Amino acid sequence: MPEDKPQPSQQQPWENGWAPDTTRAPGTRRLWLAGVLAISTIAACVTAIAITKKESDEASPMTKSASPGPGATLPGLISFATPSTPGARTPGKAGDPTATTTAPTPAASTGDASPTASAEPTKSSDSSGGSPSTSKPSTTWTSIRSVNYPDRYWHVSGGLVKLDTVTSSGARQNATFKRVKGLADASCYSFATADGTYLRHREFVLRAESDDGSTLFHKDATFCPRASASASGAVLLESVNYPGRFLRHKNFQLRLDPYQNTDLYRADSTFRLVGGLS
Numbered sequence: 001m002p003e004d005k006p007q008p009s010q011q012q013p014w015e016n017g018w019a020p021d022t023t024r025a026p027g028t029r030r031l032w033l034a035g036v037l038a039i040s041t042i043a044a045c046v047t048a049i050a051i052t053k054k055e056s057d058e059a060s061p062m063t064k065s066a067s068p069g070p071g072a073t074l075p076g077l078i079s080f081a082t083p084s085t086p087g088a089r090t091p092g093k094a095g096d097p098t099a100t101t102t103a104p105t106p107a108a109s110t111g112d113a114s115p116t117a118s119a120e121p122t123k124s125s126d127s128s129g130g131s132p133s134t135s136k137p138s139t140t141w142t143s144i145r146s147v148n149y150p151d152r153y154w155h156v157s158g159g160l161v162k163l164d165t166v167t168s169s170g171a172r173q174n175a176t177f178k179r180v181k182g183l184a185d186a187s188c189y190s191f192a193t194a195d196g197t198y199l200r201h202r203e204f205v206l207r208a209e210s211d212d213g214s215t216l217f218h219k220d221a222t223f224c225p226r227a228s229a230s231a232s233g234a235v236l237l238e239s240v241n242y243p244g245r246f247l248r249h250k251n252f253q254l255r256l257d258p259y260q261n262t263d264l265y266r267a268d269s270t271f272r273l274v275g276g277l278s
Contacts, residue, residue, distance in 0.1 A: 141276030142179040142191070146249060147231045148267040153277065154199075154254060161199055161206040161254040166277060176276035183211070183218035185240050190221050194278075201239060206247060206254035216241075223247060228270045236269050247271075 144154040146163055155164040155175040166175045173194055182188035183198070191199040197208040200221035211217055219241035226246075228234040237247045245256045248269035259265070 140179045141176055141278075142273050143176050143275065143277045144191075145272045145274055146268075147228075147234050147270040147272060149249075152252070154271075156193060156199075156208045159207050159209070161208065163249040163252040163254065169278070172277035176278040179273070182222035182224070182240065184215070184222040185224065188222050188224035188240055189237070190223075201242075201247075201256045204245075204256040206256065225273075228266070230263075230266050231270050231272075234270045234272050236266075237271070 146152045149163060151165055152163045153166050153175040154161050154177070155166060155171060157164065157174070164171070164175070166172050177191040177193060177199065180190050180192060183190045193199070193208050197210050198217075198221040199206055200209055200217060201207075202209070202220060209217075211221070220239075222240040223237040224240055225235040226238055228236055239245045239247075239256055242256060245258050246269045247254055248257050248265060249255075250257070250268065257265075257269075259269075
């Protein structure tokens with residue numbers, strides 16, 4: 001029976017008569033292992049990319065629909081609150097008597113003493129005088145009586161406004177006016193006649209004319225009451241577009257003249273708003 005020949009030592013194959021297997025290239029097993037590892041890595045990467053893309057596609061509709069509202073802050077951006085201005089106030093409404101400035105001091109004519117604070121007319125919103133009121137004038141039929149000629153009233157005659165005695169019914173009708181909110185300033189007055197015309201100054205003379213809708217007409221027909229310092233419950237009527245000029249009668253003709261610090265001017269420019277005569 002043949003004896004098993006021991007395998008020669010591989011450290012000295014040629015000396016012992018043993019030759020290595022040359023049918024397989026050296027390092028083949030390592031190459032196979034490296035190839036399998038590379039394929040596994042590529043497959044894992046492809047799978048991870050596919051899963052990530054799918055999740056992104058599923059989340060994109062929600063992202064598109066959730067558009068940021070006004071004032072929203074986008075992610076990644078830093079926003080700062082707008083600082084408020086110290087001491088800022090909300091502006092008042094136009095025409096509010098509490099927001100308007102005080103009336104300018106009427107200028108004295110040449111040769112007269114400067115008007116004193118006690119002699120200057122102060123702002124008033126009704127015929128009763130006293131302190132200013134924030135209420136706006138309502139539509140009221142009014143007659144206007146002179147303080148220094150208490151038997152005479154404003155009266156329209158020939159298109160002009162004069163200070164006349166009123167006796168007949170026709171004269172009483174022409175001496176009665178509809179007192180309404182000022183055409184140019186709702187805190188002041190405008191006066192309309194029974195036939196729809198308005199009292200306005202033109203060339204500084206008071207007359208009755210039809211409203212042409214112009215800004216100039218509305219200003220000419222608007223007068224602001226100022227409480228009289230010399231007659232309780234009476235007023236002076238200051239032009240809205242000529243501050244410092246007041247309606248006064250001169251030779252019984254109503255006109256718009258600059259303020260004068262004289263007893264005669266104050267008496268001629270002071271009137272009482274009373275109930276309508278007609």
